[in-house]
Amino acid sequence: MRLLHLDSLAVHEWPDLSTTESHILPIYATSSFDFEDIRQAVDIFGGQATGHTYSRYGNPTVEATAAKIAALESYGSDLKPGAVMTNSGMSAIHVLLTALLRPGDAILTQANLYGGTTELLRLMARQAGIDVIYANLADPHDVETALAGDGRTRLIYLETPANPTLACVDIAALTEVARRRDIPTAIDNTFATPYLQQPLLLGVDYVIHSTTKYLNGHGNAIAGVVIGRDPERFRATIWNTMKLTGANCSPFDAWLTYQGMKTLPLRMERHSSNALHIARVLDEHKKVRHVNYPGLEGHAAHPVACKQMRAFGGMLSVEVEGGIEGALRVINALQFCSLAPTLGDVDTLVLHPATSSHVNVDRDIRIAAEITDGLIRVSVGIEHPDDILDDLLQAIG
Numbered sequence: 001m002r003l004l005h006l007d008s009l010a011v012h013e014w015p016d017l018s019t020t021e022s023h024i025l026p027i028y029a030t031s032s033f034d035f036e037d038i039r040q041a042v043d044i045f046g047g048q049a050t051g052h053t054y055s056r057y058g059n060p061t062v063e064a065t066a067a068k069i070a071a072l073e074s075y076g077s078d079l080k081p082g083a084v085m086t087n088s089g090m091s092a093i094h095v096l097l098t099a100l101l102r103p104g105d106a107i108l109t110q111a112n113l114y115g116g117t118t119e120l121l122r123l124m125a126r127q128a129g130i131d132v133i134y135a136n137l138a139d140p141h142d143v144e145t146a147l148a149g150d151g152r153t154r155l156i157y158l159e160t161p162a163n164p165t166l167a168c169v170d171i172a173a174l175t176e177v178a179r180r181r182d183i184p185t186a187i188d189n190t191f192a193t194p195y196l197q198q199p200l201l202l203g204v205d206y207v208i209h210s211t212t213k214y215l216n217g218h219g220n221a222i223a224g225v226v227i228g229r230d231p232e233r234f235r236a237t238i239w240n241t242m243k244l245t246g247a248n249c250s251p252f253d254a255w256l257t258y259q260g261m262k263t264l265p266l267r268m269e270r271h272s273s274n275a276l277h278i279a280r281v282l283d284e285h286k287k288v289r290h291v292n293y294p295g296l297e298g299h300a301a302h303p304v305a306c307k308q309m310r311a312f313g314g315m316l317s318v319e320v321e322g323g324i325e326g327a328l329r330v331i332n333a334l335q336f337c338s339l340a341p342t343l344g345d346v347d348t349l350v351l352h353p354a355t356s357s358h359v360n361v362d363r364d365i366r367i368a369a370e371i372t373d374g375l376i377r378v379s380v381g382i383e384h385p386d387d388i389l390d391d392l393l394q395a396i397g
């Protein structure tokens, strides 16, 4: 080939000079992928061959991260689930719901969901004609009654442990009821992570995560994932919806998540042991009305949590005296813990649900779900437990 002009040389890609494999997953910061010839392009687009084409459809960095999460969720089973990463936990939930539900369908769920999920369901009820039915998913009889009363239910959606009360649902008992009626189930497994709880092994069909939280662990990326038990059905529904709605995760955010996940088991062990210690001490405190932590023997969810979780996780909530005023006074007095509206990071984070995460949830729905005015949510970090505890104790006074 004749010598290119300098202008063209500057524009074109330089050949890949790597001689040995990169030890760490590279970030594929590319929107598209080259075809070797037009035959390959025709075969890939026609579905006769697999290959990367365009990063909204799939990207090696993003796919490696999704596949790793799917492998963790299905560990110890023969399942080969499908998985896609999305650009947030909310988009994972949105992709799941829009892929599986049609106008006129109903979804059965619980009142005590992540605040954003409750709001999204309300929006979809208004705009997409989805009927949202609430039941106490922890009570199989309540679920049976709700299903018997409405034949349009096409999905049961649960969250356990739930935000921020840590209420738990018996996953195996619920999926048994759903199976009998041939209704798929989906779970938000953000709080537990696959290290503490594996819903696919308990019969759940779809798992979603806000990977922003524990899977990443370091608070430096927003992303989500949807995992589905049946990989073929998954591609036709969930992957297709992800691709068409452009809910794809950026390779950089996927890469940060991928790196964070390497320490997931170590972090979850420490989050859990720190939280259990702190919950036990606060539970005895005379100015604390109530501690929600599934690891406490007195917590209503303790037997169910023992059945389906390896340990009890890093989330707890504490009800202090004095309602909203009392809670804000305690939070303001904190010096070591950070006041930030996320969870699952390595450092301890505190939030007041009534005025932040659940501010757009109707007060009566919120109170009915036991998200009281004086409730403070603590995402217990992996610091030394005494530093966290000392700060909480001095703030409570």
Ligand SMILES: *Cc1c(COP(=O)(O)O)cnc(C)c1O
Pocket: 088, 089, 090, 091, 114, 116, 117, 159, 163, 188, 190, 191, 209, 210, 211, 212, 213, 222, 223, 224, 343
């Ligand atoms: C944060 C969170 C979400 C939403 O995820 P984003 O990544 O913020 O979009 C959904 N469910 C739970 C339980 C969460 O904590």
